[in-house]
Amino acid sequence: MLIDRRDFLKLGAAGIAIGAFPGIAFASTELITKKGQRVVIVGAGFGGATAAKYLRMWSDNTIEVVLVERNPVFISCPMSNTVLGGTRTISDLTQSYDTLKNKYGINLIQGEVSAIDPDKKTVILANGHLTYDRLIISPGVDFMFDKIEGLTAQVTDESIPHAWKAGAQTVMLRRQLEAMPDGGVFVMSIPAAPYRCPPGPYERACQVAAYFKNFKPKSKVLILDANPDITSKKGLFMAAWKDLYPGMVEYRPNHAVTKVDVAGKTVSTEVEDIKADVLNIIPPMKAGMVASMAGVVGADGRWCAVDFLSYESKVHKNIHVIGDSVSAALPKSGHMASAQAKVCVAAIIELMQGKQPDQNPTVVNTCYSMVSNNEAVHVANVFRFNVEKQAMISAEGGGVSAARSEIEGDYAAFWLQNIMSDVLL
Amino acid sequence: MKIITHQTSVIVCTILLSLTAGCATHRVDTHARNIASSCAACHGTNGNSVGGAPVLAGLDKTYFVEQMKAFKSGSRPATLMNQHAKGYSDAEFELLASFFAAQKHEPR
Numbered sequence: 001m002l003i004d005r006r007d008f009l010k011l012g013a014a015g016i017a018i019g020a021f022p023g024i025a026f027a028s029t030e031l032i033t034k035k036g037q038r039v040v041i042v043g044a045g046f047g048g049a050t051a052a053k054y055l056r057m058w059s060d061n062t063i064e065v066v067l068v069e070r071n072p073v074f075i076s077c078p079m080s081n082t083v084l085g086g087t088r089t090i091s092d093l094t095q096s097y098d099t100l101k102n103k104y105g106i107n108l109i110q111g112e113v114s115a116i117d118p119d120k121k122t123v124i125l126a127n128g129h130l131t132y133d134r135l136i137i138s139p140g141v142d143f144m145f146d147k148i149e150g151l152t153a154q155v156t157d158e159s160i161p162h163a164w165k166a167g168a169q170t171v172m173l174r175r176q177l178e179a180m181p182d183g184g185v186f187v188m189s190i191p192a193a194p195y196r197c198p199p200g201p202y203e204r205a206c207q208v209a210a211y212f213k214n215f216k217p218k219s220k221v222l223i224l225d226a227n228p229d230i231t232s233k234k235g236l237f238m239a240a241w242k243d244l245y246p247g248m249v250e251y252r253p254n255h256a257v258t259k260v261d262v263a264g265k266t267v268s269t270e271v272e273d274i275k276a277d278v279l280n281i282i283p284p285m286k287a288g289m290v291a292s293m294a295g296v297v298g299a300d301g302r303w304c305a306v307d308f309l310s311y312e313s314k315v316h317k318n319i320h321v322i323g324d325s326v327s328a329a330l331p332k333s334g335h336m337a338s339a340q341a342k343v344c345v346a347a348i349i350e351l352m353q354g355k356q357p358d359q360n361p362t363v364v365n366t367c368y369s370m371v372s373n374n375e376a377v378h379v380a381n382v383f384r385f386n387v388e389k390q391a392m393i394s395a396e397g398g399g400v401s402a403a404r405s406e407i408e409g410d411y412a413a414f415w416l417q418n419i420m421s422d423v424l425l
Numbered sequence: 426m427k428i429i430t431h432q433t434s435v436i437v438c439t440i441l442l443s444l445t446a447g448c449a450t451h452r453v454d455t456h457a458r459n460i461a462s463s464c465a466a467c468h469g470t471n472g473n474s475v476g477g478a479p480v481l482a483g484l485d486k487t488y489f490v491e492q493m494k495a496f497k498s499g500s501r502p503a504t505l506m507n508q509h510a511k512g513y514s515d516a517e518f519e520l521l522a523s524f525f526a527a528q529k530h531e532p533r
Contacts, residue, residue, distance in 0.1 A: 054462070058458075335466050338466060339462075339463045339466075342459065342462045342463065343459065346455065346458075346459045346462075350455070358455060358456050358459050360456065361459065362459075362460045362463070362512075362513075362517070363460075363463045364463045364464065364466075364509055364512070366466060366467060366505065366509075378504065378505050380505040380508045380509055381508075381512070382509060382511075382512025382513065384512075395511075395512035395513075396511050396512060397497075397507075397508050397509070397510070397511020397512045398508055398511075398512065399508045401504065401505070405504070407504060408504055410477065411467075411477060411478070411504060411505075413477070414467065414474075414476045414477025414478055415466060415467050415477075415478075417475055417476045417477065418465070418466060418467050418468065418469050418474055418475055418476065418477070418478060419465075419466040419467075421469060421470065421475045422465040422466060422469060422470045
């Protein structure tokens, strides 16, 4: 069922009105006194943190930046599958926000947004509000738990982790794999594209298999994919499964999980019911909740349409959306979110000076997947703006590794080191 | 046809930039800076790599362009730079080279 676009906008506006008038909006005070032109950024993942640093850097510190983030520290989702494999710990992927505050003069507020008022250009938090000249939201993804009967946020926190946002659930999944007896079956499910990190699930299968190979060689990895085929780096993943983990990894396409029996660790697909020893359901995804609060989610109810010259929302002026929440033919990756952040803030700086943004944004995406403890494969693309299509289109020459290699495994580690430094230090 | 117009204007401005300091300096610098910023994920902020990938900050402009052309033709083997190089035009190699050459190398 398609909701009429105008009705959808009305619904969105109603939601905002309710959210914006719980009394606190009238009584609340500006959390940080606004002195000059200000950009408020909600979400300090790869997209939002990059936007904050580069706004300060490229504006010679003339634009005020307030960064709102609910988590106390940054944890990288890229490379977090290696925590399951056992070659990294979560602390290896964790970085503080202190340098953004101290070196770049970014006002960091740890807290959650409760509402956004696009007309008053105000972001409302529990203890006050922030007014903005422009707002950037980088809310990542939220999960559509209602698409899988029996699955809830609580279930994923307590017993069947998705581990698709690096952190406590990643650690829980690793513990479950450690506790599993040899000869057990690890069952993971992949949602229909688009979802965050296209090759990520297949990398996860490799990492769990790498752990099994060394510690639980009689165990199996069973992949239930809602997609008709492997969505990224297909030949490279198939070669890794065949060469490195023979007889251990089984891949079943067109297997969308529709139901879970939590106590029985059993999932149902349209084809069959499957019992797991360790179960990992990666649920279908949509734009993060903050996008709904801002009323910038499109008619599909999932993703946000933007102008690719500035990442300004097609729904509300002065609200920019970057990262996984954007509706685009771009991979939902940390590198892409960071690259979009730079295009977005360059445009905002120009727009605030009454100038036209760069008309030819060109970005790269480099994505490594660890297929064993020390070998990686990549996919690399340049994307540029296409005027006729009003979209970011892959340029000539993109592609994947010729074969997995240890040198790419080293480069993958260097990639993480450099991007975390570029985003946060 | 807007793309061609824009690319032409970039090339024209690049030439003029070397002749007269005043010509749309901001415009051209900003575009070079913007496209170069996407290299930072592997090569560090402003080309100051903190590990593994080569430091691009302060690199000789001619050397940079030669290497990118070698990646593009395949005469210099690489893991993925052959693929990235094919995504850029020779004019963009020049822009990137100018930007990185002008960056200060900040040893860690």
